[in-house]
Amino acid sequence: MSYKYDPKSSIADEFINDEEIKACLEYSEKNKNNVELIDQILEKARKGKGLTHKEAIVLLDCDIEEKNQEIFALAKKIKQDYYGNRIVMFAPLYLSNYCVNGCLYCPYHAKNKHIRRVKLSQDDIRREVIALQDMGHKRLALEAGEDPVNNPIEYILESIKTIYSIKHKNGAIRRVNVNIAATTHENYRKLKDAGIGTYILFQETYNKESYEKLHPTGPKHNYNYHTEAMDRAMEAGIDDVGCGVLFGLELYRYEFVGILMHAEHLEAKFGVGPHTISVPRVRRADDIDPDVFDNGISDDTFAKIVACIRIAVPYTGMIVSTRESQKSRERVLDLGISQISGGSKTSVGGYAEPEAEEEDSSQFDVSDTRTLDEVVKWLMDLGYIPSFCTACYRAGRTGDRFMALCKAGQIQNCCHPNALMTLKEYLEDYASPETRRVGEELIIKELDNIPKEAVRRKTEEYLTGIHAGERDFRF
Ligand code: SF4
Ligand code: SF4
16 A cells, blocks of 8 residues: 655654655755755755755765765754753663563563563662662653563553652652653553653654564554554653664664654644654664664764754754763764763663673663763763753643743753753762862853853852752752
8 A cells, every 4th residue: 555645644654654755865865966955955954943854864865075064063053052062961760671572673572581581669669769869860761661561551650650759868850751662542641640751762763664574573563553652642741752763773864764754743743843862773782783783874874863863853852872882972962962871771770789791681782881970070071061950841841832942042041050050969969079170160161151140140049059958949
């Protein structure tokens, strides 16, 4: 059956349309050296309102050195204009690696009999959260395999409640994002009521044929149910959704067009695109050899993808995890990344009790194994402000309210002071002496970059309050 491309449709095959993607790839191949067209696209992109998937792929494919320099420079400018030098920090928290699916690239697949299966009890979660709070984290991404018996929605909801309830010393988890399998309207409503931040679901691949091969068994095999999940989540009232593909599974050009189409679909149907886009690459893990997947991308291509996504969807946050090495993360930070994880453990229960190698329960090998304190200091040495801000979600600035503020350029007035105040909390409560020294200097310097006098004064006042022991100020 053939489907017609329609960004407003509710049918996956229509809003992620294979024919349209292939036509775009062909168009782009023909035009990748078309200087006039590339200049027109860059001209439009400079206005900062984004690009269509068809325009963005031409930039991604462009192989004229001089134009590529312009593309990278523009990505850096947009990053700077919209996100400044702030990088928001988070950590993943793995609840359970029981899973009934058969995803070929993930060690949690049901047929892997030698991986250690672990599911955290509520007491285990308490220990994990205390360990995360003691590191300084305020924002988590919950991860769990799909297993209706071991990880039913009730378990996820109870876990979220537990996480929000723990206040250890000055610590608190203020935003819980959730990355669980595609589910029903009813379950999305329950997640919304539990107070989640972003609902994250990676598409893995937008190519339906490959998708079905890579997911041979389990409920995740159903491409349409998976691809239409964000629609159900948003219909159920979840304002912020996070998309992503796993680069390396399929041809990156196909995925690139697919993810932008998905963003356009959400914008067309709900008036608001994805809150974030993640750009993971396949990594080595128990039972998984990334070399088996022959679509791996080089660091250069990875950087170009990040730059072109930044240009195409300026208002969408972009996330890079510890799957990437320090070097690779450093390269993409100024091209468009707005959030990174730090001090991550990808094993179940790994924060409270790091596991021995032979007990491996992790989803992938972490490339960047530094502690959160090391990552925070590294960011500051590079000129970034590590931010533990969670203000928008807690002030109800989600979905279209968030985007409206964003598009009006107003969000900048909150982000910068919030970054400084949450960094100050981190320095007071968790940082090593050297990190604290570097951070205090940075805060003094960055106070001058708050344009509004009144906001600057208020921020100074709040910073003094934090030093005196008060917590949780926000704009
Ligand atoms: S990717 Fe997710 S659904 Fe697939 S096996 Fe891993 S945990 Fe299960
Ligand atoms: S103010 Fe909002 S957009 Fe800015 S860093 Fe905080 S949560 Fe993010």
